[in-house]
Amino acid sequence: MDTEIQHKVAETARLRDAFQKDAFHILQLEETCLKKARNVERFNHPGTHTPKAVEADLAYYRTLFSKLKFNYLEQTTKERFLRDLMQEPPVDIELEDIQEIEAGNLVSKKELKKRKTETQVRHEQIDYTINSVADGYHQVKSEFEEVAPILAEIAELESQLHELEGDDTSNQVTIHDTLRGDIDTCRDETARLQRTAEDLEDELKRLATQQKSEEAFAAEAVRQALTKDPQVQELYDWFTEAQNVLATLFGVRLLKATGPDSVQIIYDYTEKDDKYATLDLTFTESPTFAITEAK
Structure with a gap:
């Protein structure tokens, strides 16, 4: 039993020395990080804010955080192991417990990977949304800068339209009165x-x-004259026959003398509606018989 206790004490001393070495190593890493942070702050001016510089700093801090996280987990595990060793009686860990813990760790790793993937997708969606909103803004x-002058012009045109509507109202009243007078006239x-x-x-x-x-x-006078003179009767018959021929060939309905040297010809004479066309001819007495006027 004493040999076992001595063995545990020796193991504890060895772990304490290892812990002190790890603590010294962590202090060195912390000092290195502080130096690099001071260097970053010293060179951190507006001229270095470029995408490449930011990506380099981001990669550096990710690596540094991973190292610190690993050292922290390692140190925490060692402390837990030392506490377990100092407990009485010692805790026995069986293979089934280890397998159960490993199975839980595997499930946790898968869940962590899944959440990392979802986080990455959401991060990409957020970046896309931010870029879309920025472009839309x-x-x-x-567009607002382009539309602003148009809106000002529209407002000016509306004011001019109101002024013109007032002028048009007075003009329309005047025109209406004028038109009313013209209509009455x-x-x-x-x-x-x-x-x-x-x-x-x-x-x-x-x-x-x-x-x-x-x-x-x-007609009555002609009839009486015809009964007195046979030559006049013959002349009247010839005139009537000639008038019938003219009516048949040229549509002459009446041919009468209006004077000693003028004749009136009536075309398409109808007693029903008193519509007809007339042609007045004026003759001249000369060696060559001719028509001097026709209307």
């Missing part, structure tokens, strides 16, 4: 023309009635 800012003129047209229609009907009575009187 710059784009919106540039046109209505009066239309009424006057309608009255004139009615008067002309009445006059036309009166003249048509007078013409019919005069034509009847002329």
